[in-house]
Amino acid sequence: MLDNNAIVNALRSVKDPKSGQNILTAKMVEDLRIEGNNVFFSIVLKSNDQEMKTSLNFACMEAIAKVYPDANVNIHLKLKSDFSEDDQSILPQVKNVIAVASGKGGVGKSTVSANIATSLAQLGAKVGLLDADIYGPSIPTMMGAEGKRPKIEILYGKHKIVPVEAHGVHLMSVGFVVEPEQAIVLRGPRLGGLIRQFLQECLWPELDYLIIDLPPGTGDVQLTLVQMIPVTGVVMVTTPQKVALIDAVKAMNMFLMPNVAVPIVGVVENMSWFTPEELPDNKYFIFGQGGGKSLAAQSNSVLLGQIPLVQSVREAGDSGAPISLTKGHPSQIAFENVAKNLMRQVYIRNETLEPTRIVKMQT
Template identity: 55%
Template sequence: MEESKIVRALAGVQDPNTGTDIITANMVLHLKVDAPNVSFTLQLPKLDNDYKQQLNFACQEAILGIYPEANVHVHMQNPSSAAPASAPNGAPGGPQKANPLPHVRNIIAVASGKGGVGKSTVAVNLALALQEIGGAVGLLDADVYGPSAPTMLGLVGQKPKVEKVYGKPKIKPLFAYGMPVMSTGFVVEPEQAVVLRGPRLSGIIKQFLEECIWPPLDYLIIDLPPGTGDVQLSLVQTVPVTGAVLVTTPQDVALADAVKAMNMFFLPDVQVPVLGVVENMSWFTPRELPDNKYYLFGKDGGKTLAKKSNSMLLGQVPLIEGIREGGDDGKPAFLDRDDEMVREVWLKVAKNVARQTALRNEMMEQTPIVQIKS
């Protein structure tokens, strides 16, 4: 019996929750081959009977398909099932909810206190720039009231497909520029008014996180709606958010609202680290005068917010016509190879986000999924 053949066979077994194979998702531990015995541990996000039976049967079938004489022993464990004496980040103790996206290494929320500051522009270009520097990146447009991703990525009118995984329907994200993307804008008409209350909002966010076939990712960028409402709370109650990127413009009115968004992440029951601040519309630079800077909205709002959040200024994005044009045309400004100045702006932001994320992961435990008690 060859261990490599067994690994390849198990790579054909999909996790019913995510649609990702169990080898890629790092769910197979302690594989031991001692013919005719094959034993290993499956690390599962949850231990309900249907889920365990589906995976046990699929693993047995895969191995017996190449080695019919094998005695296959599958042990199943959930590392989150034990109650810790004290949870990280000051969260309340007790069993932690299972992570529905164990194959996504970092979940980064892009947030702002108010609309109109260019949060979606930052989220889209940041995601593409992270992909450029070597990350496997996905984008979830969670702004249910004003989804921008379909327009900004040239996906208007396209609809995601549904695929059955072990008999359960799963949503397949669309792809733009090699990046998986999911948005409310794919499932409602562009001019349709979205009128939803808390439970429905929560259901949509949970569905996009738990019932989409997200591939293994280094970063899942989540474009949140402005403010501090139900979508933000639903997000931190569904997945462990690695950190937040705050977006503001320099003027005081934007900064005041951004501080509220910052304070939401610092709530005792939430405790999501702020990775840094992106200051958008920092100055106006005419295309014909690339060396000129006109501070239309004031100065240093991003630096002030970075100090308040004990983080860093990840980058300053100038008010350039090409950035607006790229978002409207479905080809984000970062992808314009002829505009090195704009590309350098976004690459700086992406490199700083990648570095801050790595430092955060080295120095802190994974953010627990929030369990807010009413």
């Protein structure tokens, strides 16, 4: 008689080729049934990849054969119920891909990305953060993961990169693989190659949100991204300044082009006003007012929040512990509200709009 627990334990050693998680944790095993010497179960697939099917089938058979060499193993491979043929995503284990974009550098895109990711994780979501800003990879520093190196794992004969974990967020950054001075000399195709690797060869676990900190403006990274994965939505970061807006609109329009069609899910206005630490009720509008609201109106989206310029936000970023970890700090509350508004807008986007399609470039 075959023992149910022994079978379950055997299957626990089989890994999902996409996330690297064991197939039980990844909730891919269904309808496990044992009858005499027969084992029946289904493997729920999130992608229709033939190689993946074969690998999984083999790995399951092998794992069970180790404990019960004579058992009859009957595996039913089935696609998950909401699978569509269009959905050839290379990241089927990621529910929402959120790109964080801006017109120019220095507006706080990385600060906002790191704090949104941390806040979402604090709210209980499973979160990844991909630092795609090749020119200024600041996520390792801001998340306190400087000097860390991602582990390499061999899965089904292929080398895979395991994202680094910090503050409950799974991280990948150019900063983990090249020195900052080297990053500057990487151009065009090399950059695209790196981003491709981070999406294709990384063992991203099951995620509710993968936040992508993009380089400013429009360029190769943005293009590679929309051609590789369906980006659920874009968060635009801007300062209140009117002149910053022209650049922000340009960057935003790339996503709204009819053949790209990635919706803007909201705008974060950063450095909305300056508040001295010792006078928390004072607001100085040093960069003017209205930029965020105006950009939200132009993109037909909403203002997710206004983040004041506060010294401790900068200090927290430099020290590797985003302010979102300091419960009760006014800036923590501000970022938590941005994160909650983002969750709501992503939900509305998914309810009301078709899933984003990968951009097919004519060659």
